[in-house]
Amino acid sequence: MRNTFIQALVDQAAKDPSIMLLTGDLGYRVVEVFQEAYPQRYLNCGIAEQDMIEVAAGLALEGRKVFVYSISSFPTLRCLEQIRDTVCYHNLDVTIICIGGGFAYGELGTTHHATEDIAAMRSMPNMRVLSPADPAETRLVASYCFNTPGPKYVRLNRGGEKDLPGADAIEGLEVADFGAPLERVMRRPARQTPAEDAELDVAFLATGAIAQEANEAAQALSEEGVSSLLLTVPCVKPLDADTVLSLGTWAKLLVSLEEHTTIGGLGSAVASVVASAGITSDKPVAPLLEIGIPDAFPEVVGSQRHLRHLFGMDAEGIVSKVRAALSSR
Amino acid sequence: MAELDEITDVSEFAGPEPSASVPVLAAPSAPASAPETANLARRMREDCLAATSSSGAGHVASALSAVDILAVLYGSVMHADPENPKDPERDRFILSKGHGGSAVYAALAETGFIDRNDLLKNYYTDDSIFSGHVSHAVPGVELSTGSLGQGLGVACGMALAARLDAENWRVFCVMGDGECDEGSVWEAALLASTLELDHLIVIVDRNGMQSFGPTDETALKLGSLSEKFRSFGWAALDCDGHDHAALKAALETPHGGQPLAVIAHTVKGKGVSFMEGDIRWHYDSASKDELRRALSEVALQDGGFPAGTVVRAQEGAEA
């Protein structure tokens, strides 16, 4: 996903001379393509994330479209106040690219788990939060960033991710081709999706690379006779509340999935929509099962796969949580 | 400048010479022979190489760079008792460049704090407490780090607590040179000299490299770190970070009333010829074949390190 985004940035920079890329001394074997193509528009700010954000803001105030690149919590939590007071308050065109969302750097330890970033970024006025599920969606998010001014946070996994089924439907498209903002672009990667009028047991809303696990869970559930629909959510903020509500009135159970603490992320955003449904909608809305990281640091390290498993967020864990939720109703 | 002539040539070290206006005082004379830490360093190198290679972990060069510093600290400078790892009198150690964690684990394994086989088997694997970045889940580790610029402020807090409690233990903090890009390092540095935290000793692993290559070329110009610390009110000196006698002498330099910064000039990947100075080894881990070659090179170094001298020992600016 990281190479996909940077390649899109290189391509766009040919058309848009205002684009700049700043790195916090990260992106070895990733950002060099940009540096080589546009050495004057590339800057390694050193291992100094707070300063990098301020410098990006200064460049943005002078008309640049600035992309900053780093990993885990370094471009978010490490420089949170710089993001809030300078970038967001002044509504500047700065896009923060974060590699290593969730447990992508699982073995490296807690400092390298980006597990509160969505919550922190969502809470900032003016900030948009993008979290693509696969390379195809990453290209779409990149095109959205090129065409949408203001502060943006892009949360990527790492490298080597595979496209989810259905990627060909959006491959090569620009956000503008949808005739709608990215907030309305939710995908249905699951192979068998029920007809609009069919009974629907479960509607999954998944953001980021972990959508892969929801896709597998959806297949497994369908073999058990549980019908489900998976929508990926590349745009967590602003969230498409209408789609969430229409799913909530169709399915018997809503399930949110994110590789992030359950406090303040996608699940919380969906929960707000569901909780206020009584005010905004006259139809009953399904209950919500939030799947994410509980309010605790992992006691051990491990691969992304393993940590997902420990927290019941892999396909197997999702299936059993959904089964339990359906049977307790 | 007579003393300077007798001092080891430092031109091979990264970073410019101190400016002529900085007063240069006599270097403390180095002990006649290297302390008995060469063996410890050799075993630690083997552990770092084996642990990172078998698990596919990165940062082996960052660990190898700091091995001699840690061997001297754990082997002959710090008061650290494996029988009593929580001894209230112990010297505190913080690895602020947390990505060199395997070197700390190796030091703890080779000095009896933790089981070596446990480390080699479980480092950087599923369900392990041995995260790539140093973790306080491991006995003997005071602080988990991994976000650069994290350690020095914590070290200041500990040193202040020691003073408030009228305790005599010291705090040793190892940082990376690239890490010195972080503003938090210099915030803590100002506090340390303001509070005259003379029980605080920082060692900068000055290998001249960070994530993309040479520190001063690919990122920020660090220049002379000893001059910078001195201008921040510290006692500071430069030394060869692979010369155990020089390191020991530097770490024991009297620095009354001020915190001490030892700028240890090192080689990233030290001890394995094909890793030395090659940025690839910030990321990659050795294949089986590369590991074999690396281990045989390290084994050859068992003869110990030649006795050396502390270079450019200088007291800091008057407080």
Ligand SMILES: Cc1ncc(C[n+]2csc(CCOP(=O)(O)OP(=O)(O)O)c2C)c(N)n1
């Ligand atoms: C706050 C923060 N930003 C970025 C990183 C990513 N990172 C890990 S190691 C490294 C380079 C460190 O260079 P240096 O401090 O010189 O350590 P060396 O490996 O050379 O000993 C970077 C940028 C980090 N761990 N923490």
Ligand SMILES: [Mg+2]
């Ligand atoms: Mg370095």
